[in-house]
Amino acid sequence: MKKRRNYSGPDAAGFDSEERFEGDRQFVSALYRGLRLLRCFRPSDSGGLGNLELAQRSGLPNSTVSRLTYTLSKLGYLIYDENNGRYRMGVPVLSLGYACLGGMKIRDTAQVYMQEMADKSGGGVLVALGARDGLSMTYVACARSEGLVSLQLTVGSRISLARSAIGRAYLAGATEEERSHLMEGIRERVGPERWPQMEAEIHEAVEQVRTKGFYTNLGQWQPDVHAVAVPYRAPQGDTPLLAFNCGGPAYLLPKQRLEDDLGPRLVELVNTVSRAGAGF
Structure with missing residues (x-):
């Protein structure tokens, strides 16, 4: 049974x-x-x-x-x-997947600005746009800088909603009702021993987005990966909640650079995309 x-x-x-x-x-x-x-x-x-x-x-x-x-x-x-x-x-x-991507106008709008940020950020940086898929985030657009070192993620890659920068930024941007619903599922998945720390880290992400506009993740998804992320809600309301992130190898992206440079620039990218999207 x-x-x-x-x-x-x-x-x-x-x-x-x-x-x-x-x-x-x-x-x-x-x-x-x-x-x-x-x-x-x-x-x-x-x-x-x-x-x-x-x-x-x-x-x-x-x-x-x-x-x-x-x-x-x-x-x-x-x-x-x-x-x-x-x-x-x-x-x-x-064909179903491509039909989905083809219907997301935000991808084409964001791609130019994402690539611009990746190029200016230097080697090893990946800028991505993701959508929620259950308890995962799926990349729907990616832009990477030139260089030999980079995260091996691309369109279609799925990463943890609960642990990743982009996933926690999504949770921060979600409504209270949706966040509560998702956190209940996360709690069931991670178990009672890991849940208190996980819950505290997610609440910290919510607070960071509220106060700074972005969330900084230092190795909580993968020990050797650092990233910043920002939630995105389209001004027209016809696109589901999404999130942007910018990440790469930890040794290339120390905390100070994320906090002082890449985080604020990612917020500006999201604001730019939002203004451009409002013209559809």
């Missing part, structure tokens, strides 16, 4: 628990489960995933997973490899 969760935040697959929608007669459970299954795939799964692995990642019963993978493969969203009994994503999934 599937274990029922006792919280309403996003689960490990990034989806809200299905029980949260109980009683909603418009909610289609079969569609939810199919999308949940697709969300289990990661860029590192080059060899594909079998039904057992998909069941473990999704939390869905084996019999349900078998029916879903069969249906999704018939529609082309999954491709079945008879040699190893594994599935990988098909091209139709990619």
